[in-house]
Amino acid sequence: MSDSEGDAEVVRAANRAFYEAFERRDLDAMSVVWDHGENVVCTHPGWASLRGWAKVASSWFVLFQNEQRLQFILTNEHVDVRGDTAWVTIDENIIDGDRGVTVAALNVFAREATNGWRMVVHHGSAVGPTVATEG
Amino acid sequence: MSDSEGDAEVVRAANRAFYEAFERRDLDAMSVVWDHGENVVCTHPGWASLRGWAKVASSWFVLFQNEQRLQFILTNEHVDVRGDTAWVTIDENIIDGDRGVTVAALNVFAREATNGWRMVVHHGSAVGPTVATEG
Numbered sequence: 001m002s003d004s005e006g007d008a009e010v011v012r013a014a015n016r017a018f019y020e021a022f023e024r025r026d027l028d029a030m031s032v033v034w035d036h037g038e039n040v041v042c043t044h045p046g047w048a049s050l051r052g053w054a055k056v057a058s059s060w061f062v063l064f065q066n067e068q069r070l071q072f073i074l075t076n077e078h079v080d081v082r083g084d085t086a087w088v089t090i091d092e093n094i095i096d097g098d099r100g101v102t103v104a105a106l107n108v109f110a111r112e113a114t115n116g117w118r119m120v121v122h123h124g125s126a127v128g129p130t131v132a133t134e135g
Numbered sequence: 136m137s138d139s140e141g142d143a144e145v146v147r148a149a150n151r152a153f154y155e156a157f158e159r160r161d162l163d164a165m166s167v168v169w170d171h172g173e174n175v176v177c178t179h180p181g182w183a184s185l186r187g188w189a190k191v192a193s194s195w196f197v198l199f200q201n202e203q204r205l206q207f208i209l210t211n212e213h214v215d216v217r218g219d220t221a222w223v224t225i226d227e228n229i230i231d232g233d234r235g236v237t238v239a240a241l242n243v244f245a246r247e248a249t250n251g252w253r254m255v256v257h258h259g260s261a262v263g264p265t266v267a268t269e270g
Contacts, residue, residue, distance in 0.1 A: 046261065049226070081203075091184070
């Protein structure tokens with residue numbers, strides 16, 4: 001296994017840990033997945049971008065108050081590693097209560113000297129009709 | 136100016152070139168902004184993710200058929216550079232015809248030996264009510 005394949009495998013595991021924490025609504029596990037810096041960014045579907053770990057952590061706290069069953073079926077996972085940065089594109093097929101929705105997600109990870117690969121950006125957007133388009 | 140500040144400035148210019156090409160609906164200029172690899176990804180608001188330059192270029196071609204006035208007012212720009220990768224988070228406040236909408240965007244750039252900084256990922260999502268949420 002080359003270094004690059006080894007890195008991709010570790011990033012894939014970090015990405016999996018993110019969805020496991022999300023599915024279990026586990027704030028402690030989510031905290032381990034993320035970098036805690038001021039520049040981390042999280043954009044939930046339909047939300048404005050949240051910057052800095054304090055705001056990002058608060059958003060997970062609020063989302064995790066929701067008690068409905070939440071299950072992810074993850075498809076189309078692609079990992080790109082460039083040096084100490086990596087990004088994952090993935091489709092989150094979500095069963096949330098009795099609804100099924102698909103969210104296109106982009107997760108960026110950065111390798112840190114002491115903590116290894118940590119999430120620095122999560123951006124999710126619902127696939128399907130939205131109020132606004134760019135084009 | 137440190138190397139890192141210099142890099143951020145060049146990335147900021149590349150990001151600006153993306154929006155100028157978008158606003159002018161200039162496919163040639165858009166083509167210069169992007170890496171042309173098979174791993175580039177573009178997620179327009181509400182769309183599934185498109186992977187590979189052929190699909191991404193086609194999407195710009197289709198979007199640029201729209202003849203309405205398109206104007207971007209860009210706010211909350213943040214640039215992060217880590218080695219040969221950089222990402223920009225930015226709010227696209229768009230005047231499209233007679234509608235005003237805000238799109239939260241994440242743009243990833245990679246530095247290439249011959250071509251310099253090129254866009255490898257664009258992900259935009261409308262801020263406001265959407266059909267689906269993750270939480």
